[in-house]
Amino acid sequence: MNFFDKLMKIDRRIIFLFVAAAVILPFFLSIHQKILISPEVQGLYDAFESLPPGSKIMISYDYDPASAPELQPMAVTAMKYCFTKGLKVIILGLWPQGSIQANMAIESALEDPRVKEKNPQYGKDWVNLGYMSGNELVIQRMGTDIPVTFPRDYQGNPVEDLPLMQGIKNFSNVDFIFNLSAGYPGTQEWVQFAADRFHAKLGAGNTAVQAPGMYPYLRAGQLVGLLGGMKGASEFEKLTDFEGKGTKFMLSQSFAHAIIIIFIIIGNLAYFISRGVKKK
């Protein structure tokens, strides 16, 4: 066994060590990197921008803490943006932990001085309808009747008592739906049930894993825009001018990608050289 054979069967733990270093080091470095905007993020931003103040937006938090590093920065930016622009937000979750994530996002959004200035109020500027089990069937039921599907908000207040919910009957009273999704139920179900069945205008923020699966919907116009993973989050932060964690984490991301690519190159070099040696 020569050096390259050994390199091909390198102990996993050495790779692990390099990955850890690549992720941790950038936290302690300060490098600025340029962020370019991709069309699907622009599409989402344009859809948000086209809404006049006072428009009603539904944000569905369909993820749990496991996907929070990617989706939480998007959620926070979206909340900050809506609050400063005077858009009214109706929150719900198809994942049990979704509405908790929503509250956390609002908490951090409220710390921003620009949001503080607007002083958004619960019930008037946003409501949290909480979690409802039933996956895509919840979406379907909302298509015919939102107050029947969610008779109470997460604190147990009847929805009739919430000023923001006045006049909200079904998706036709909601100007835009933004879905933050980490799997099932998520964007696919929102497309199939809200966009396809009830013609709601829909945009989404997805984990980077899920995002490629959504391109067909994006191309077919069933989705107006898409944020994919941390890069999507950082682009959205740049467009909305709310620089946050998405931008900060992006540097670690770049390093980590670089380290994986270097490993793939080393692996292939080792493979070809050791094969060449054997042929001789």
Added chain:
Amino acid sequence: MKKTKFIILIIPLILIFFNLSSPQEKPVPLPPTEVKAFDTPNDNGHSLSVTWKLSPDDGAGKNNVVAYEILRAESPKEEFEVRGMVPSGENLFDDKGSREKEDKNYLPSHKNYYYKIRAKADNIFSESEVSNPAFAYGQWYHTGKTPVLAGVIIFSIFALTFITLARKGKKLYIRPLPGIEAVDEAVGRATEMGKPILYVLGLGTAADIATIASFTILNRIAKITAEHRTTILVPCYDSVVMAAAQETVRAGYLEAGRPDIYKEENVFFVTSMQFAYVAGVNGLMLREKPATNFYLGKFYAESLLLAETGSIAGSIQISGTDEIAQIPFFIAATDYTLIGEELYAASAYLGKEPVLLGTLKAQDWGKAVVIICLILGALAASFHFQFFLNLFRVQL
């Protein structure tokens, strides 16, 4: 509700206040005409629709109409009640009622209603004539869903035809799938090594077709393991799935004629939370060191966590899922992968029962129809033949 009405009233007033030319001098906008009420098509019979011809002042001149208000009454003489509002330029409104009697929004079937449309310009408005009477009734067929019905019929005909042909003993060829061919070898390896086989059904519930398809494969594999007297471990993510998996494995042992060596505790529940389940299964892999791991069903982010740990444990791994995002991980980290549709075909492959192969043939015919539609569609689209595209439009 009162508040909204108040705001609707107050905004134009404020506008007027700042407008120097008094709008009272403006003539009233011309009313909309040709108001027609009719039953909303394709619903359960608790909704009416109204259309009208736009007011001549809509979108032109100084008497610009800003919105239309839709009013309804039970008879032309009664007082009309506002049912909704649409912005100018629109001429259709669906007056959706509730089907619950207790609901204040209740709209009964088979009861006549009359409509009026109000064209609003700032704070002044004009009203149309009263519409014809119309009543709501439920439909027994949703016309917008015809393309889906056609699909159901076409596919069912294919399936039934080939099932019948297969029953009559017509030989059907199927091409080899490497992942399936490897099953016997993989079970044999476990027998030689005297180690168990691990079968993971994934994160699906019994309400996922992928999981149900995986049951059939599990049944075949359980039968082979029973014949070889090899242990099969099935950690489950969902309680209902566990119940069904127990039945499935038991059936496999029965078919192999070895119900005596079936152990129910080998098909067990772990937990219904994704990563806790992974933690448990990973621990199992590192401690039991199974010779072969099967991952067939619904998989999400845990796919690679399982597959890499299995590779650390030195197992042969066969995987398959219909979650497109996870297929690459399985391809990278396991020895054989069933891609998407192949997972659904696998049960037919393993069973070799003619009827199952018949439905496989129907799937192929389905694909042929899709391909033909794509070719015709591409030609139609190139020559701007919109009609063809509309064939696939489903209204809901």
Added chain:
Amino acid sequence: MRREIPLILTATVGIVYIISFFIPHRPFGSVETLFSDWILIIAAFAIWLGALNLLRVSADKIYRKKKDWFYALVTILSFFLIAIIGFFFSRGSHFQDVGTSFDYLYRNVYNPLSATMFAILAFFVASASYRAFRARSWEATLLLLAAFFVMLGRVPIGDMISGFLPENIRLSAVATFIMNIPQSAGQRAIMIGIGLGIISTALRLILGIERTYLGGD
């Protein structure tokens, strides 16, 4: 009784579901909602089966003093800890509200465990790509190249190293092209295939051809 009735039930329910899709009229229009509620209720009952199974397997390990019995005890204790807190000490049906003991356990125990298990994937992605991404064949090379371009194109570094090129052939543009055109096409083919596989399996279930889940006798 044991096999016939379940098979008839599957077929009937399946056909009712399909028919109700096309009929807006009562009572078909509301079948879907009702049935889905029923399934959720059945699942809520079934969790008892799962929980009892877990407890029985763990208790068995402790009772027989099998290897690792101590860990089985930890599992049982954690189960009862959260179950008791969730049922009796966390504001009833508002058990998930911020500030309940249930929420405390969720945030400080469940959440970090879950997130860390998920984060371990990052290391596994690296080791799996090192092992699997070798240009052994033409197909493997395509896989490798597509991954390579998309990986680089999705981070700003990609544009930094390809910045000298015209904008529409920079790495991020190449990545977008791969995602939008060939990736999208491949996805669609797989999706249509899966669709056919699913409807064919569904039909097999309704026709009673596929029925292993009902067991043997």
Added chain:
Amino acid sequence: METFGLWIAALLTLGIMSFLYKDNPIYKFCESIFIGISAGYWFVSLFWQSMYPRLYLNIRGAISTLLHEGRISDDRWLYLVAGILGVMMLLRLVPKIGWISRWPLSFIVGSTAGLYFITYLQSNIMNQIRSTIIPIYVPGNLGISISNLIVFVGVFCGLVYFFFSREHKGAFGGAAKVGIWFLMITFGASFGFTVMSRMSLLIGRIDFLFGTWLGLIK
């Protein structure tokens, strides 16, 4: 209390991470807690979120209509059927009549089959066909013509690859081969795209350990 929770969270994080080195008692300990806690979590959630509102509240409502208004016709009685099916599921615990649990099982499977038959026919087949019907020749726009042609060829060959009842030989085999190429590009691209997400999670955890816990990162 919050600091205590933070320390527990941090130690559990490190415990699970230790798995990367090798299986060890600390990992086993964390794993056992994890399984117990999560199973209990699910147990509690399903009760409060399904059993309580959907079964208990509906039946209670139906009973109260019966008692107060003397009306027996109430759709909510239908939920009793679900309750019975649920109890049938539990009868698995009784070996002699365990087979009765097949009834609720076949109910679930039947409705799954019905629902997905329709849903996938519509969304995965009809809609995907519809969005693949694109002009292959767009006059005056070579770029779009070419990319549309690639999409068309990709879908076509990809579908050919999935044919089970024909040998991959000749022109058919050639198309299937091109189909595999498209599938490989698809998988490679999704993998590359996913790497990002996985790294993000690790970044999130590192942010927690070094930032929230140790306070080294602002």
